[in-house]
Amino acid sequence: MPPKPASDSSRFETLIHDVPDFPKPGVVFKDITPLLADAAAFAEAIGQLAERVRVHRPTGIVATEARGFLLGAPLALAMRLPLIPVRKPGKLPRRTINASYQLEYGTDRVEMHADAIVAGGRYAIVDDVIATGGTAAATAEMVEVLGGHVACFAFLIELEFLNGRQRLGGRALEALLRY
């Protein structure tokens, strides 16, 4: 058999570096900074993500602090869609709602402005990586509490072995790279 032609994602794959034992022993961190530093590859990644997200007809992009901003903001610009930031507690200045999610030990919380979502709107929830899916699920909960629909989740990277997808209740999920 001839070798399989390089997939679209093979270019990106070489620009995502494994960093072992970060942030703690036994964890392999996916470092996206080499991709950010390659302007052509980054533009291509945002373009491909936009193409996949467009299929789900979102009316807004919801991006999660902090690395989610690196993908979500250019994606919103590329798609000419409103950008809604989800932040850690205490960072947003006006009235917020929040949602909690389980960590290995304890819980964490994310916030969104209470007027950020248009009732009936369709939102793409964007982050760099889906690991256990806690942040994504909490973000979806806030969008829905405020009367919005989750059009899809969109990630640069899905860490399939962590089964984050299972926490997202069968909603559409796009990822450029899977491990």
Add this chain to the structure above:
Amino acid sequence: MPPKPASDSSRFETLIHDVPDFPKPGVVFKDITPLLADAAAFAEAIGQLAERVRVHRPTGIVATEARGFLLGAPLALAMRLPLIPVRKPGKLPRRTINASYQLEYGTDRVEMHADAIVAGGRYAIVDDVIATGGTAAATAEMVEVLGGHVACFAFLIELEFLNGRQRLGGRALEALLRY
């Protein structure tokens, strides 16, 4: 005298909301989330920022966590330039350098990957707001320690009454809005 014609920035100005007493009593916070939520105005802001930054011929965009990512990432995409994130301590996975800056009480620190800057490269340092200029000055210090030049600083908003500009040693500074 006839009223002055609306400047280019008047559209943005109505989308930056003052939030009094945030994050603490006596401070008026500039909330940029209404601008982010207006896709056309946000695209126009990024376009105007790109135009001004281009004059300084940068070879890369350095953006500061977290709100700086919301401006810096789309700006890097629009200008097709490498994007270098500056983060809070402990967030970047590889070898970093850091710089400290003075707060009202105590100090804070930002980090950058030690291999993030190309020696001789020209960098635009981007954030949403310049207040006292501490983060911007610390970021410039890291860029220069690593052998890069600061082409310019670029902000959506300059809070002139806080004199942040004075900490930036006469380097070029672009801001779409001034208060």
